[in-house]
Amino acid sequence: MTTQVQATISGGRQYSTADKAVYGTIVTLLDDQANSCQSAASAWGNAQLAIEYQRSRLSWCAAANGTGTLVVAGTSCAAVADPTGAAAVTTTHTVLDYGTLVAQCGDAAAALMAVADECEALSSRVARAFSLYEAAEALSRRLVDEIVQFAAVHSPLATFGVAGLCALGGLAYSLATGDGVNWTHALNATTWMQQGLLAGIGSLATGRSEWAGLLATGETNAGATWLAAGSSRVKNLLQGDELTVVEVEPATPLVGSATGVADALADLRRLGTARLADGDDSGVDYGTIAISRYVAADGTASWLVTIPGTDGQWDSPFGWEQNLELMSDDASVRTQADSYRMVVEAMRMAGIGADDSVVLVGHSQGGIVAAAIASDCGDEFTISHIVTAGSPIANHPVADSTWVTAIEMEDELVAALDGDDNPSGETWLTVRGTLVDGSTATASGAPVMTDPDDYEITHWLEYHIAAYADATSLGSPALAVHEQHFAESIAGDYDGTTYYQGRMSHVESGTTTEEE
């Protein structure tokens, strides 16, 4: 399987009506040409069949054999019992090179289809670069979400039954296509209803009516608050609530100088995979984040905080339960999440000043931590920009002064856990990635760096990296503005990276800690 990711961009810089008209005209023109060429290609393909049919009629021609070649080139004579009584009959034949003609029709069809594909690919690039379908796509997603949410609250059994059937359909597809029992296909089949379902679950958990849910957002965050009230107690009993944060030194540098979002994402992946790899010699274990310092010519410091996602280790602050707390719509619950506390403590240990510009880059839970800090830590830190990959942060009250570049995969589920689409505005831009088959000649996405043999869940960071790479290749002015803001937020020379590891326990360790 050759996997590629194709990206669409929503939010960011808003284009003028004149700009949209110009690029909309180009898209319409290219789409029209693509449709015309496709129709023509189809007609030339059909012509091959029609000509073959005419060729088959030649078996009734005395002067031709089955391949359309004359038995005798020129004039032939045949002795026959002529029923008309004429002594001889002349017949005019027409010789056509059917074989060549059929082949040429095929060539013409293929060439027309290639032109159509290129028109379509170019049209798609312009439409995606300038987010021309953003409003329509957002509206249709919102409608589907609200309808599914309404149904989930009104008739939970029936709605979840439909979801189950969709999942079974996905599983059947997996079996039919020789992928075995691959549950990712089942998950993918429910992509269209995931946000609505999760919003419905949030409404059910908090007792909201189906009608209230039609206009409101943030149901899953309210549900997370309700769930976290119980889950955090269980977590504290099992895992403890004492947080220890220590500085650690990797054997080899994992996070280096970043000049753009792509660099930061690559470092994030390197840190995330190194800390989870069995038997690796990086010297970095789970529950580790990185804080890089940049110094401008005037001595001003700025910081890039790299935060991997959930590792699920029994004593890690980045466990599963912490996700619920981070997703809460209550700031007092979010700020008690161990992963949030750990990152904030590490930022204090690193010496980040209140006026220093800070950029947070996080994957999955790391991205939710970034959004929570940008929402709740405005008094202590200046969070200039956050970059999240696969993080459900639509309803986090991120400060207006913070820019958000969010990257999500269409079928990853995790990013849909907020039950809503991300806000769209000048400072909030979302890149949405969709898997496309890269084995076709017309594939126009960015390749995934670790191409899997089987269809797998797209929550892995390499899919977000590919989505961002494709978005970058589009040349979107909106994305360029976000890139520029990212770079300006960590302006200056790279001054090294410090790594911090967090651990949870029942007993205060006496080392540098952040306690409740």
Place this chain on the structure above:
Amino acid sequence: MVGMTTMTTALPATTSSNLLAAAPACVCTGAADECRTLVETLCRSATAILDDVAADPSACAADGWEGQAADLFRERIAALAVRAADAAGLVAAARLTALDATTVTTVTMTATALAEAVP
């Protein structure tokens, strides 16, 4: 056809024209006509479409769009015009083949006439 034999010799030039009679057009002529009409119709339509694609790449120039991706887009638009011209060439080649049908005449004779014509 009873007792038919196929001769590979050419009809002698001395064959008397009063021995010859016209017959209905062979099916191969109708087939060729059908093909020619079909290809000519398709050719006219496809050429018009491809001429549109190839004629005016500047319609898609997107002059206000800057950067590497924009330059690459304009390069691809220019290449698209070339590709459309190439496709038009293939279409024209098919038309030429369809028009390049040749006409031949065959003569079928009774055994008696054949014996007279070929001593």
